[in-house]
Amino acid sequence: MASSPNAAPAPASQTLSRGIRMLELLAEANGPRTIAQLAQDLGVHRSIAYRILRTLEDHRLVTRDESGRVHAAPGLAVLARGVQRDLQSAALPELTVLANELKMCAFIAVWDQPDCTTLVTVEPRHVHATVVQHPGTRHPFGHGAPGIAMQSTLTEGQWNALKNETPYRDNAALARRKGYATSIDEVIPGLSSVAAPIEVPGRLPAAVAVVYSSGSNSSDVDAIGARLREAARAIEAELG
Amino acid sequence: MASSPNAAPAPASQTLSRGIRMLELLAEANGPRTIAQLAQDLGVHRSIAYRILRTLEDHRLVTRDESGRVHAAPGLAVLARGVQRDLQSAALPELTVLANELKMCAFIAVWDQPDCTTLVTVEPRHVHATVVQHPGTRHPFGHGAPGIAMQSTLTEGQWNALKNETPYRDNAALARRKGYATSIDEVIPGLSSVAAPIEVPGRLPAAVAVVYSSGSNSSDVDAIGARLREAARAIEAELG
DNA sequence: GCCACAGTTTCGATATTAGAACCGTAAGTT
DNA sequence: AACTTACGGTTCTAATATCGAAACTGTGGC
Numbered sequence: 001m002a003s004s005p006n007a008a009p010a011p012a013s014q015t016l017s018r019g020i021r022m023l024e025l026l027a028e029a030n031g032p033r034t035i036a037q038l039a040q041d042l043g044v045h046r047s048i049a050y051r052i053l054r055t056l057e058d059h060r061l062v063t064r065d066e067s068g069r070v071h072a073a074p075g076l077a078v079l080a081r082g083v084q085r086d087l088q089s090a091a092l093p094e095l096t097v098l099a100n101e102l103k104m105c106a107f108i109a110v111w112d113q114p115d116c117t118t119l120v121t122v123e124p125r126h127v128h129a130t131v132v133q134h135p136g137t138r139h140p141f142g143h144g145a146p147g148i149a150m151q152s153t154l155t156e157g158q159w160n161a162l163k164n165e166t167p168y169r170d171n172a173a174l175a176r177r178k179g180y181a182t183s184i185d186e187v188i189p190g191l192s193s194v195a196a197p198i199e200v201p202g203r204l205p206a207a208v209a210v211v212y213s214s215g216s217n218s219s220d221v222d223a224i225g226a227r228l229r230e231a232a233r234a235i236e237a238e239l240g
Numbered sequence: 241m242a243s244s245p246n247a248a249p250a251p252a253s254q255t256l257s258r259g260i261r262m263l264e265l266l267a268e269a270n271g272p273r274t275i276a277q278l279a280q281d282l283g284v285h286r287s288i289a290y291r292i293l294r295t296l297e298d299h300r301l302v303t304r305d306e307s308g309r310v311h312a313a314p315g316l317a318v319l320a321r322g323v324q325r326d327l328q329s330a331a332l333p334e335l336t337v338l339a340n341e342l343k344m345c346a347f348i349a350v351w352d353q354p355d356c357t358t359l360v361t362v363e364p365r366h367v368h369a370t371v372v373q374h375p376g377t378r379h380p381f382g383h384g385a386p387g388i389a390m391q392s393t394l395t396e397g398q399w400n401a402l403k404n405e406t407p408y409r410d411n412a413a414l415a416r417r418k419g420y421a422t423s424i425d426e427v428i429p430g431l432s433s434v435a436a437p438i439e440v441p442g443r444l445p446a447a448v449a450v451v452y453s454s455g456s457n458s459s460d461v462d463a464i465g466a467r468l469r470e471a472a473r474a475i476e477a478e479l480g
Numbered sequence: 481g482c483c484a485c486a487g488t489t490t491c492g493a494t495a496t497t498a499g500a501a502c503c504g505t506a507a508g509t510t
Numbered sequence: 511a512a513c514t515t516a517c518g519g520t521t522c523t524a525a526t527a528t529c530g531a532a533a534c535t536g537t538g539g540c
Contacts, residue, residue, distance in 0.1 A: 012295040014527065015496065016259040020299045027322030035518070045498050050519070055252040059260045060353055063444070068518055072322040074350050074357035074378075080320035081376025082267030082312040088374070092363065100340075100365045110314050113300055117314035122362070123332065125340045134328070135375075136321025138314075202305070254495065255528070275486075285530050290487070308486055482540085489534075496527065502520080509514070 180225035420465035
């Protein structure tokens with residue numbers, strides 16, 4: 001173990017935590033918020049909400065419009081660009097081909113503690129149905145094909161680290177044998193997904209997946225699974 | 241004016257600013273960084289870098305691998321999702337059609353203080369050339385078609401607010417007349433772009449654009465511009 | 481055994497916090 | 511018009527976090 005034997009609870013920074021919390025509040029809310037709302041939600045006096053705000057503004061993480069309401073700003077997109085940058089670059093072309101070939105929304109999801117977070121998505125050309133799988137979408141690890149696919153690749157150590165937080169899906173064993181996982185109506189009713197794990201030594205688990213309406217051509221799930229494995233292997237090669 | 245007459249310089253939070261700075265450093269760097277590196281780049285003692293790190297880790301904005309190196313984490317993607325969420329949703333389908341129709345990388349850029357930042361991108365199917373226009377890419381406002389397109393829509397007030405920071409492009413006047421802007425080899429040598437402004441009252445300027453290799457079919461730029469205006473109008477309607 | 485490095489602890493010296501008081505402006509009210 | 515209420519924004523105070531630096535513990539490599 002790399003950590004000390006007598007590990008301490010570890011204190012965290014109040015100010016920084018509150019600043020981040022404000023960003024989280026803005027991301028959760030659909031639109032802009034007033035300072036009063038933010039201060040109240042943070043459980044903090046208005047004067048300190050102002051200081052936090054000014055700091056976030058300096059870094060271009062938020063902006064204020066004429067009427068003083070607070071918006072999330074493009075600086076956040078810049079920060080997000082650094083998340084698994086090589087994976088994003090390696091996967092994007094594959095996803096594009098996948099989406100247009102299968103006529104389904106294709107995406108990359110990554111292991112994110114007790115959740116599974118979508119990083120990049122690509123939709124096919126002629127879309128009518130709105131996509132539900134925007135980047136930044138987070139759902140519990142343990143639900144949905146991407147999570148199951150990742151579970152099937154976990155090492156003993158990684159598994160033990162979170163076995164208390166999420167139920168074991170026996171589908172993981174099946175997924176391990178077949179090389180891909182499936183789920184129906186798990187995360188969002190009416191939607192099914194298929195996912196293949198992306199495994200690169202020394203890198204956190206990830207998965208490439210597609211979603212489709214549960215009613216439609218669920219005919220050859222095996223073909224889709226095989227195609228996804230192929231894509232996963234191509235991405236792995238790119239990362240090698 | 242809404243601000244007090246005797247406006248003060250306004251203090252900002254040291255801790256929060258340093259925390260954000262750490263995130264910026266991680267986004268700038270391609271790969272993971274050691275704590276020692278981060279501490280040095282921040283100009284802080286290691287012990288405080290640890291505290292900042294722990295806080296960021298609690299919010300899932302960074303992770304540490306077995307060897308202790310620090311990575312940007314998926315939580316950042318979640319925060320970025322809140323940036324102009326409605327614009328992103330409204331534009332994505334349009335971008336997809338655009339990319340496949342024109343066989344060019346299509347994207348949305350937004351006004352970001354002295355810069356212009358890419359928010360969403362879509363590439364066409366069969367891609368060989370790697371795309372340079374990932375989300376989160378930032379280039380100076382005042383260079384490139386998207387920036388010029390946005391300039392052509394600025395109100396007097398918005399313009400005065402930044403006229404000292406960026407040169408006036410006389411192409412903006414041309415862009416205003418034609419309804420779209422063009423640029424060749426401005427941001428990246430060898431790449432040209434065409435952009436149309438997205439104007440919605442009470443919203444910061446944005447633009448829809450495409451990039452292509454300067455050498456290729458630059459034949460009918462007018463047709464592309466017209467198509468982009470059409471797309472821009474569709475997006476505006478969606479936001480109405 | 482020595483060195484480098486991840487990580488923690490402690491403590492005087494600095495930032496930051498939580499209030500409340502205060503200034504303007506914009507919208508209602510009577 | 512004068513009165514109130516509401517809101518964005520700043521300034522001041524003690525009380526409370528956080529900083530910076532050095533000392534200290536494990537682990538792993540040469």
